[in-house]
Structures are given as C-alpha cells and as structure tokens.
Amino acid sequence: MKSSRAKSFGGNEKRLEQLTAWLMAGPAIFGLLVFIGLPFCLAVIFSLTTLKLDSPLPVEFCGFEQFYRVFADQGFRQALVNNTIFAAVIVPLQTTAALALALLLNRPLRGMIIFRTIFFMPVIFPMALIAIVFELIFAPGPNGLLNSFLLFLSNGYWQPLDFLHNPHTALAAIITLSIWQGVGFQMIIMLAGLQAIPAALYEAAAMDGADRWQRFVHITLPQMRNTIIFVALVTTILAFRLFDQVWILTQGGPNRATTTVMFETVRAIFKRQDVARGAAMSVLFFMIVLTVTILQRWLAKEKREID
C-alpha cells in the first residue's frame, strides 16, 4: 500500500493535525479502553482471587491458585485441544473455500448479485437458528436428513449415525456447520480484494500468453496476499471464540469431544458460579490467542521479505 507522507508544514499546523488525529481517534480509543482494556485488567485481578458469582462471603486473594486449578482441569486441557483442532481445520479450509467462492462469484454474470446474496445469507442468520436447522440435518436414525441422504447415496449400506452425540463425529459436525455459516463473511472480503486487482495486470498477462492457471498463480495470489493473510487471521481469532454452536447443540459433549475454552469459561462462571476460575481461563485464553496472532503475523511478514 502506498502512503502519502505528510509534508512538514509549520509547527502550528502540525500540532493542529496531531490534535485532529487524537480527536478522531478519541472515541475509538476510549471505547477500546472502557470495553476491552478495563475488563481485561479486571479479569487479571479477579483471576488472582476467590471471587464467586454473587457470594456473600468476603473475597480473598489466592495468588496463582486458580491458574494451577485450570491447568490441572482435564476439561480445560481438552478444550484447548479441541480449539486447536477446530482452528487447524477451519482456517485453511474456510480460507480456501472463501477464495474459491469469491473467484466463482467474481464474474460479470447476469444476476450475480443474487448468488452473492445467497452465499452471504448464512452470515446474517443468527447462530441459534442455524444450530437448530443443523440439529435437524444431523438428526440420528435413518430418518435424519443427512442420514437418509447418505442411505440414499450408498444404496442402503450407510449405518445411520448420531452425528452430534458420537465422540468421533461431533466435532466434525460442528466444524461443518461453522464453515457453512462463516464462509460467506470471508468470501465478501476476498471478493473485495479480487476487485481491487487492476484489470491491466490481467490484460498484460494475457498478452504475454499466460493461461488461466498462470494468471491465478502469478497475479491473483500475489495481489491477494494481504487479503488472504487478513482473512486467515480473522478466521483464527473467530475459531478460538467458538461457543454458540457448542452451547446449543452439544453442551461440550459427548465426553468433552466438543468442549471449547469459551464454553468452559461460561460454564465455570454461570453454572458453577466461579468467577475467579472463569477469569483465569479468559486470561490464559487471551495469552494464547495473542501468541497465535503474533506468530501468524510474524510468519506472514517473513515470507514477504523473501518475496
């Protein structure tokens, strides 16, 4: 991206510019501090105490006790594993799918807006609604939507599964519905990225005799690199926040196969009234997501230098 550097005017004007900048950024910075900075600081403080939800007992300071407990908790460890699997599957898959869809929908075709709307629609549906729809799709027994479809495809050989309550399929089921729901959002960003690529590049390439594949590899991909990195980053963060589907469909089960860090946190606070434990989980969770994000940024930057 090209940035036009501000030329140095007189000192007065510069100060005025700075003032304007702060004024413009002010509301956002204020919002960040109040709604993200402050709660996070509180979470750090809470995690070092015995704070319970609405308890009449006095709050005590207990050092890192909550963190020891969280680490010793099998549920939390399994949640971390599940989140990692979920992110590891969903980030490449959803990013690729979004790019593919965007390419497909980036053609000057009549009625394209309708297709785009259709693919984007799941994003604006509330997750609760989607979860219920998928509960019907994944219904067990030969009459379940997916089961009966597979029975039809396999000519009756398929053994009907209870997808959401089978430890081997539950997470996969959650992943499937999450991709279906989320891919439209990434697709729109990719689409915007595609449309920002100058048509001249393609024309030049065509004149040089590059075929479709070559144009994709040598023009589209390099031009889309920032968009793809951004999409992958956002998807990772969203993947770690996995909660709604799990809460509605599986409650973390069967046998913790679909539990997630967010789910464990909410349960600690609202079912077990243990605010301190929930706070400790959120703090750990924040560290993990931050690390992953920084790592991802760093890896992406490295590549750019090689380029």
Place this chain on the structure above:
Amino acid sequence: MKRWMFFTVGVVLGWGVLVGCEAEKPLESTKTTIDVWFHTGQPAEKTVIEDQVRRFNRSQDRIYINLTLIPEGDYNTQVQAAATDNKMPDLLDLDGPYLYNYAWKGHLLPLDNLVSPRLMAELLPSILAQGTYRGRLYSIGTFDSGLGLFGNGKKLRAVSARLPTSPEEAWSIAEFNQILSDLGQIDEDGMVLDLRMDYRGEWYSYAFSPALQSGGGDLINRRDYQSSGGILNGPAAKAVLGHFQSWFKNKYIDVNTDANSFTGNRVALSWCGHWEYPRYKEALGDDLLVLPLPDFGRGAKTGMGSWSWAITSKCRNPELAMEFLEFLLEPAEVIAMANANGAVPATRTAIGLSPLYRPGAPLHLFARQLEQNAIPRPRTPAYPIITSVFQQVFQDIRYGADITGTLDRAVKIIDQDIRDNHGYPDLDRADQDRAVR
C-alpha cells in the same frame, strides 16, 4: 431509494414503540405493581398462569401482577444474573433445589410469618420439606412432582413382565435388567428404554439421583453437607451408574431426539415425570401403565420437588405478593394448574379433588410416593455446583467414560467448591442484609 428505506425503517420502528406502549397501558396508577417471573416449559402451564394472572388482576383493584415469562432451559442462569445485578422481581418461581443457594445468599424472604396457618396446614409435607432451608420456609410450590416409569402395557405383557403397582413391589434391578433384555429381543431396533435424554440440565439430577439413593449412594453426605467423598464415588453409586452405562452400551436406550420414542411406540418404558402423563395417555390410552422406579438394592426411591414460588428480599410489599401466592394456592387454582401440567397438587384438599391423584386414580402412585419414598435433592447452597457436576458425570458415563475416574473427579470439584466457600457457613441476619444491599 436510500431515503425511502430510512423512512420505512423509521415507520416500522416507531410503530413498534407505539404498540409496545399500548401493551403497557392497563397499568393503573392506583395499583401496586408486583413483578412476577415464571418459567415457560409446557404450553399448557403458560396458558394457565396467564389466565390466573389476568383473573387476579381483574378480581381486585390494589395489586397489578406484571408477569414475565422466561424459557425454562436457561431460567436459572437468568435469575442468577438478575440476582447479581440486583434486578430480581418481587415474586418468582424457582426450580426446587436452587432455592437453598438463593436463600443462603439472602436473596429470599422467609415466608413463615406471611403464610396463613390455614394454608400451612393444607400443604403437603413434601412441599414444606422442599421449601425449608435451615429451619425457615422460603418457598411454596403449587404443585409437586411425580417420577416413575411409564410402561407400554402391550409390550410389557408380551414379555410377561410382573407389573408392580406400589413402591414396595418395585422391580429389583436384576429383574429390571432381565426385562430390558427380554424386551430388547422382541423389539424392532432393540432400543426399549427411554431416559428422556432429550431433556437438559436439572433433569439428570432430578431423575437419576434417586437411583443412587436407592442403591445406597447419594450426591453428597447429608449429615453435614460438607463432602461427597465416599458417597458419590462410593461402591454403591458406582454400581448404580454401572447399570446405566451398561444400558447405553447394550443399546437399550433410545436417545429420543424427537421426544416421541414412547408415544411413537418405539420403546416399552419411559423413565419420566408426571408432566408427560397427558401426552402419553393420549397416545397409549389404556395401554399406559404407571410404575415405580426399579429398586437398586435399598428399596425403590423417587424424586420430589418441582418449581416453587419464592418472594425476593427486593420485594417492597411482601404481603401483596403473598396475596397473589395465596390466590394461586386456592384449591380451584391448584387444580387448574395441576390439571394443565399433570402435576401432583400441593394441597390436601386439591389432591382429594383431583381426578388424577385421589385414591384409586391413575396417578395415585405419585401422590403416595411423595409420602413414602421420595427424597428431596440435597438442601445445601452447594446444590448448583453439585447438580452441574452430576449432569456432566451422567453425560460422561453415557458415552462410556471410566466410572471411577469420572466420579473421583466429580467429588474433587464438589469438595473443592465447598472448601472454597468455607463450608457455606450460616450468615447472621445483619451479614445477609449487607450482602443483599
């Protein structure tokens, strides 16, 4: 185009606001408003409570009952959040055993001095037992619950099962296992028992902790409510949960995602509560049997307790809230609700009048169980943790988790919570008032 859209949105929103205000109108200034929360489970219950509120509001000119309905699934979470936020209503219904936690925290007013002696004498002992915490009455239900096995007579007779009619005659666990295996052999898909796995949350503790007690275990040591050690992970509890796990392993359990396994004739037995009686009766007619739960070794046990009303310490006019509660406990009103949800009426007069529960009536077994072998869930402020842990335990065991490890872990969590809360000590009144603020 854009301006037109803004206009439309504006009109729609404005209309919504106007209509919203319209709905609030009947609030007359001379009346004192009592905010009431009620859970919505079955549609019939909702209809009755709405009707009762409407009639009560019309019948007098001092009290206006402002009813809010909240879905059952997350009801307790909502109440908990409201309590934390000091936004409790004046009067609300609570799912039985959560009461003790709210009472301990000082969110509820004792009702002892508000209830008329006439009503006190009328209430079933199980209602008083369930509503009492450390010697004071905090809640009154207008109905109690009945838990048992609903049987499909045709299917049970096909395997010539003995049909018990009282808790003393309950099937022994060996007999019950035999019946399941016999039924499984003649059943189309082998799934013969419905444990209402489609339910969530409190159901698991309500329905399956009596089995623990019947085998000699429990959720917590009730002597002092300080530990679950050796009780929830004792040999008796392990044996009982072992039976449940074997039923899942043998595929006797219909997981019942559509809630129709019993009414759709897919299973012979449904481990369920009174509330399904109307629907089951309609589906099976004279083939429907009401049976006690199996005896896991120390006599058949069953659950008790249901939703019950409590007045919050936020309430400025407890006498007025009580007036509405007394109205709900009039025999005709108790019967109206009990007829709608099939529950055991909470007062003696109402039971005598009930076509379902009076002696000789089809659900008399449930009324009898409440006097005989029903056990209240642990009356301790630790209950929310205990039940959340047990729900997880049951889910884990359903999917084949190692029972000993699962129960040991459960005991650790429960005991740690009790220790964290210093054993949930009794707080004196002044402390409680401060806690409530």
